[in-house]
Amino acid sequence: MKKTLIIIAILALAGIIFAYLMYNKPHKDVAGTPSDFQISAAELYKAFNEDEAAANTKYLEKIIEVQGIIVGDLNTDNPAEPSLFLETGDDFGVVSCGFPQSQTEELSQLKSGSTVKVKGLCKGKTMDVVLTNCTIIE
Amino acid sequence: MKKTILFLFAALLIAGTAFKTDEGKKFFTRTGHIWFYSHTSVEDIEAHNYKVSSVIDAASGAMEFSVLMTAFQFEKALMQEHFNENYVESTKYPKATFKGKISNIKDVNFSKDGSYSVTVTGNLTIKDKTNPVSTKGTLVVKGDQFTASSKFRIKLADYNVEIPKMVSNKIAEEIDINVDMIYAEMKR
Numbered sequence: 001m002k003k004t005l006i007i008i009a010i011l012a013l014a015g016i017i018f019a020y021l022m023y024n025k026p027h028k029d030v031a032g033t034p035s036d037f038q039i040s041a042a043e044l045y046k047a048f049n050e051d052e053a054a055a056n057t058k059y060l061e062k063i064i065e066v067q068g069i070i071v072g073d074l075n076t077d078n079p080a081e082p083s084l085f086l087e088t089g090d091d092f093g094v095v096s097c098g099f100p101q102s103q104t105e106e107l108s109q110l111k112s113g114s115t116v117k118v119k120g121l122c123k124g125k126t127m128d129v130v131l132t133n134c135t136i137i138e
Numbered sequence: 139m140k141k142t143i144l145f146l147f148a149a150l151l152i153a154g155t156a157f158k159t160d161e162g163k164k165f166f167t168r169t170g171h172i173w174f175y176s177h178t179s180v181e182d183i184e185a186h187n188y189k190v191s192s193v194i195d196a197a198s199g200a201m202e203f204s205v206l207m208t209a210f211q212f213e214k215a216l217m218q219e220h221f222n223e224n225y226v227e228s229t230k231y232p233k234a235t236f237k238g239k240i241s242n243i244k245d246v247n248f249s250k251d252g253s254y255s256v257t258v259t260g261n262l263t264i265k266d267k268t269n270p271v272s273t274k275g276t277l278v279v280k281g282d283q284f285t286a287s288s289k290f291r292i293k294l295a296d297y298n299v300e301i302p303k304m305v306s307n308k309i310a311e312e313i314d315i316n317v318d319m320i321y322a323e324m325k326r
Contacts, residue, residue, distance in 0.1 A: 027215040056232055061208060077169040077320045081188040085168075096168055098188060124232045126191035126204035128168050132211070 030121050030133040033063055041068025041095040041129075045088035048125040059122040065137060066095055067117045074107050081132070082107055084118065088129075098132040106136070163196040163248065165284070165321035172205060172317050176310040183217060183309065185210040192319060194286075199243025201258065203236040225299050226265060234264045236271070246277055253278045258288060264297040275317070288317045 037059065039047075044066055048055040068086030071094060075083040082104045085094040097118045099107055110116060120131030170190030176183040188211075191204040207228040212218040222228040238260010240246070246254045254277040262271045275288030291312050294301065301309045 023214065023216055025215050027218075056229075060229070060232065075169055077167070078171050078188040080186070081169075083169055083188075094168070096189060123189065123209040124206045126168070126189070126206060126233065127166075127193075128191065130189045130206055130209060132189065132209055 028121070028133075030063055031119065031135040035065040035119055036062040038065040039067075041066050041086035042089045044122075045090060045093055045095055045129050048129050049090065049093070052125060056124055060124055062122055063119065064122050064131065065117055065119045066097070066131065067115065068095055069115050070110055070112050072112055074104075074110070076104065079104070084110065084116070084134075085128070086116070086118070093125075093128045096128040096130050097134045098130070099134045103135070110136075164193055164324040165196060165248075166193045166324045167191070167319050167321050170203070170317070170319040172203075172315065174210075175314045175316070177314075178308055178310050181308045183212070185212045185218070185221065187211070190319065192321070193324065194240070194321060196243070196246075196248050199240035199246075201236075201238055201240060201260070205234040205236075207232060207234060225294075225301070231265045234262070236260055236262045238271070240275075240277075246279075248279055248284065251279050251281070256286075262292070264292075265299070267297045269296050283320060283322050286317070286319045286321060290315055 044059070044064065047059070066086060068088070071085050071087045075085070077083075080101050081098040082101065083099065084097045084107060086097065088094055095118075097120055117137040118131065118134050119137050120134035123130040123132055168191050169188060170192050171186065171188050172190050173184065173186040187205060187209045189206060189209045192202060194201045207226050208222055210218070210221065212221065226234075238258055240256045241259050242257055246256065256275045256277050257272070258275050259270070259272045261268050269292075271290060271292070273288050273290035275286060278285045291314055293312050294309075295311065301311075
């Protein structure tokens with residue numbers, strides 16, 4: 001009887017610990033995870049423009065390394081998520097890259113017109129292709 | 139005679155500029171901020187989206203919003219996962235949209251700095267359900283930009299968002315949606 005009780009107690013404890021860990025599990029470490037795709041901003045935008053459903057299936061929530069030319073200044077409309085925009089060759093859209101607030105200082109050093117490689121999580125396309133959780137890859 | 143014609147011409151020109159309108163001007167943002175808030179006695183849930191896309195036509199007041207569901211950021215990764223996989227099914231319905239208008243657009247002077255009260259009406263689509271929404275908002279014009287903010291409530295059931303019984307005490311049936319955007323002129 002005692003043995004059964006002990007086993008039940010251990011299982012219950014394991015369950016509680018597991019639930020606690022799950023509840024507090026960390027967000028994906030995008031910077032530390034190998035990218036799923038490496039592509040140019042123009043190509044990525046084109047893929048979404050030509051067939052959004054297919055592009056979503058391929059790229060949504062995947063880690064993408066995008067290379068492109070910065071257009072305009074660092075956007076700090078939202079201090080919590082500074083954003084850089086990459087040219088796509090299309091007048092109507094850019095590849096919009098959202099970064100953690102901690103990188104604001106580093107990002108403000110980048111100049112419009114310079115080429116960068118950004119690694120981020122693809123969130124889909126509105127007017128632009130959107131990446132969040134971004135980091136600059138040197 | 140020549141002087142009169144010149145004078146009339148000048149007068150017409152001046153009169154013309156007095157009637158300068160906002161016709162043809164479109165304003166947009168690609169970094170709009172929308173966040174929602176659910177309050178229960180057990181838990182408060184909050185998620186922020188900083189990548190909302192929106193266009194406003196200054197002449198007609200027509201406004202459109204496009205919101206990527208996977209871009210809502212939660213503090214808890216597990217909550218974000220449940221939100222996407224179970225509640226809004228973002229793989230199936232990646233975007234929520236709003237199509238409507240500022241019904242009193244004539245009250246807004248985009249060329250004059252100031253705060254304007256507006257009424258927005260339109261249709262909100264989340265997942266596969268569309269419902270009419272009407273809300274008040276504030277537009278604050280400053281130079282060639284303006285901020286637009288509003289707050290309204292939606293019933294999750296109206297949009298087919300099903301909350302499993304097990305967590306029904308943690309998620310409110312009605313949630314507050316806050317809109318906070320900075321618009322700039324669309325140069326085309």
